[in-house]
Amino acid sequence: AQTVTQSQPEMSVQEAETVTLSCTYDTSESDYYLFWYKQPPSRQMILVIRQEAYKQQNATENRFSVNFQKAAKSFSLKISDSQLGDAAMYFCAYEGRDDKIIFGKGTRLHILP
């Protein structure tokens, strides 16, 4: 069975600084998707970034980028120029052949003004 591990329950970063959230996963599949979702206090899940496993190039979305290491099964999220609105719970997630999304336990990110 696939698993997703986020080892940082909470993190803090100064506004305008850069922060990296860690995620590792385990799977025997070769083709899959990885995601980072943001969940603000409203509880609405917001897709931050998506990575297809077959793509070697790391996905980027404006201030958000990932470091995808397929062999190491690692998928970290880097947030540059952190803003107050980035404060939220961040979930790393995996989607395999069965289309089910498996979530990590999440990392609560605090932005310090």
Add this chain to the structure above:
Amino acid sequence: GAVVSQHPSRVICKSGTSVKIECRSLDFQATTMFWYRQFPKKSLMLMATSNEGSKATYEQGVEKDKFLINHASLTLSTLTVTSAHPEDSSFYICSARDGFQYEQYFGPGTRLTVT
């Protein structure tokens, strides 16, 4: 972008009663919908997968007789919590897969409180 709605957003019910939660894809056809449960300050736990016109597939440990799922159309799935008890109180989130775009979109969630 694609929108998924849930109704109601909040519901309070008495122990022993049943409550139905609706999940709708507003601007796309959802071949598959998923139901998640989220406890406070915890992650999302997949409960079941529903495909239009067929029986839902439940994850291990989820009681299918307690959590009835119906996916009667390509835009609507319902979750009915039967004979609710206080331990069923939780945040329930649905997601819907767009059959053409192959993307999955999340609803805003429903907070269920059983008194």
